[in-house]
Amino acid sequence: MTESKVGIVSYGAYVPRYRISPQEIGQVWGTDGAAMGKGLNVVRKSVPSPDEDTITISTEALRMALTRGKINPRDIGAIYVGSESHPYAVKPTATVVAQAVGATPYLTAADFEFACKAGTAAIQTCMGMVLSKMITYGVAIGADTSQGAPGDALEYSASAGGAALVIGRENLIAEINGTESFTTDTPDFWRREGQRYPSHGGRFTGEPAYFRHVGECGRRMMERAQTEPSHYQHVVFHQPNGKFPQRIGKSLGFTDAQMKYGLVTPWIGNTYSGAALIGLANVLDHAQAGDRVLVVGYGSGAGSDAFDLTVTEGIRNFDRDHGPQVQEFLDGGTPLSYAMYAKFRGKIHLGGS
Amino acid sequence: MTVARFWRETPRRYNLGGNRCTACQTVYFPPRAVCPTCQQHRQSIGKMEPYTLCGDGEVFSYSVVHEAAEGFEMLAPYVLALIKTPEGPLLTGQVVDVTPEEVQVGLRVRASFRKLREDGRAGVIHYGYKFSPVREKGPREAMASPASQEALARAAARVART
Ligand SMILES: [Zn+2]
Numbered sequence: 001m002t003e004s005k006v007g008i009v010s011y012g013a014y015v016p017r018y019r020i021s022p023q024e025i026g027q028v029w030g031t032d033g034a035a036m037g038k039g040l041n042v043v044r045k046s047v048p049s050p051d052e053d054t055i056t057i058s059t060e061a062l063r064m065a066l067t068r069g070k071i072n073p074r075d076i077g078a079i080y081v082g083s084e085s086h087p088y089a090v091k092p093t094a095t096v097v098a099q100a101v102g103a104t105p106y107l108t109a110a111d112f113e114f115a116c117k118a119g120t121a122a123i124q125t126c127m128g129m130v131l132s133k134m135i136t137y138g139v140a141i142g143a144d145t146s147q148g149a150p151g152d153a154l155e156y157s158a159s160a161g162g163a164a165l166v167i168g169r170e171n172l173i174a175e176i177n178g179t180e181s182f183t184t185d186t187p188d189f190w191r192r193e194g195q196r197y198p199s200h201g202g203r204f205t206g207e208p209a210y211f212r213h214v215g216e217c218g219r220r221m222m223e224r225a226q227t228e229p230s231h232y233q234h235v236v237f238h239q240p241n242g243k244f245p246q247r248i249g250k251s252l253g254f255t256d257a258q259m260k261y262g263l264v265t266p267w268i269g270n271t272y273s274g275a276a277l278i279g280l281a282n283v284l285d286h287a288q289a290g291d292r293v294l295v296v297g298y299g300s301g302a303g304s305d306a307f308d309l310t311v312t313e314g315i316r317n318f319d320r321d322h323g324p325q326v327q328e329f330l331d332g333g334t335p336l337s338y339a340m341y342a343k344f345r346g347k348i349h350l351g352g353s
Numbered sequence: 354m355t356v357a358r359f360w361r362e363t364p365r366r367y368n369l370g371g372n373r374c375t376a377c378q379t380v381y382f383p384p385r386a387v388c389p390t391c392q393q394h395r396q397s398i399g400k401m402e403p404y405t406l407c408g409d410g411e412v413f414s415y416s417v418v419h420e421a422a423e424g425f426e427m428l429a430p431y432v433l434a435l436i437k438t439p440e441g442p443l444l445t446g447q448v449v450d451v452t453p454e455e456v457q458v459g460l461r462v463r464a465s466f467r468k469l470r471e472d473g474r475a476g477v478i479h480y481g482y483k484f485s486p487v488r489e490k491g492p493r494e495a496m497a498s499p500a501s502q503e504a505l506a507r508a509a510a511r512v513a514r515t
Pocket residue numbers: 374375376377378379388389390391397
């Protein structure tokens with residue numbers, strides 16, 4: 001039944017180089033940043049350079065995936081970029097990325113938007129197209145350079161980064177055994193057109209939103225796959241901070257060891273659409289053939305997509321050492337002062353502009 | 354620069370697309386219509402083929418720009434360098450993700466994809482290559498870097514329980 005297989009052929013992640021700590025942010029607002037960081041379980045967050053955005057992050061991640069997987073960009077039939085910080089309101093991110101990796105012109109491309117889960121929705125679309133043999137390879141990218149309003153709780157975690165997955169039928173490093181979704185109309189977090197920063201429902205973002213959707217979706221995935229938490233070596237949840245994923249993981253019956261590699265937000269912050277995919281990339285950096293992986297993404301608004309994966313023998317010959325592994329992004333970066341951070345993020349406006 | 358002119362240069366700005374003279378193998382960036390290296394330029398006519406640079410290089414010479422050009426104010430001070438590529442051509446580009454003090458002649462770099470400029474707040478955004486240093490594998494420079502991810506995971510787990 002080889003023709004019914006679908007999965008990950010290659011992957012790449014990218015996180016900008018600069019970092020800022022909650023302490024540094026708290027100092028400016030007269031808040032106990034250290035306590036804030038502890039509460040969120042965020043040690044530091046990444047900050048994009050002024051010349052980085054969702055397009056450049058997506059391109060870097062995909063270029064790495066193509067090199068690692070030795071994939072001819074002309075074999076890519078679709079590129080979907082999921083983000084809530086597309087640089088243009090009208091003009092696709094995906095076309096620039098496609099051109100920059102040399103995949104144009106014979107492919108389809110589009111931008112996806114579903115808060116933080118647009119990247120996992122892109123994986124599902126690629127799975128369908130690959131399985132129906134419309135395309136050889138589909139690319140699903142989740143990337144963001146999101147911002148929190150200065151002084152808002154979100155400012156302590158909103159960061160930048162992304163990952164790209166190449167989905168195909170052959171030469172898989174991880175087979176996708178199945179996928180499930182759970183979607184409702186829940187107004188926990190939003191940003192209206194033209195607004196610079198998002199709004200959120202405060203405590204409402206927890207129980208009825210993240211925990212309900214991720215919990216229901218994860219449980220349903222395991223029910224459908226006829227698995228239990230103990231069957232998985234690794235689990236990855238969407239991670240708007242370092243605490244939510246640990247709490248939902250525990251309530252679903254997973255241990256710290258299973259969550260270890262999938263949890264990246266404490267060291268790079270919340271990369272929104274990139275978060276679950278960078279967590280998965282870190283898992284794949286460490287996984288061995290035969291490992292079972294559960295991924296549950298989440299997007300406000302609200303919905304969850306879950307994936308049940310099995311790492312294949314293909315991981316043995318896969319060139320994981322090409323380019324930086326996720327661990328290098330987690331290990332640190334160049335620290336920024338709040339002043340430099342404000343300049344980098346366009347919070348300072350030049351006279352006349 | 355007009356949108357159309359920038360668009361025509363997309364292959365070279367996005368993908369370092371140059372060309373090569375198949376008569377004498379010299380690589381050009383930006384691409385040339387005829388080969389100035391061949392003794393008789395006519396020899397190269399019809400023999401120039403597209404050639405994409407690999408993106409590796411090293412700093413050949415550089416200067417630190419403090420008086421930024423319009424549109425680059427937020428980046429100042431920044432490093433503008435001549436990059437020697439293994440294929441031969443010298444490229445001009447900005448070196449990013451470094452402080453000016455870290456840059457020196459011979460620094461190994463790799464092409465990265467960045468925003469080059471924006472035509473104001475409503476205009477088109479131009480993208481293309483810049484260069485970032487090739488860093489040795491292993492931990493990056495210190496930022497109160499904890500000993501290991503395991504230690505952090507344990508600490509995180511403790512925080513979550515409290
Ligand atoms: Zn020649």
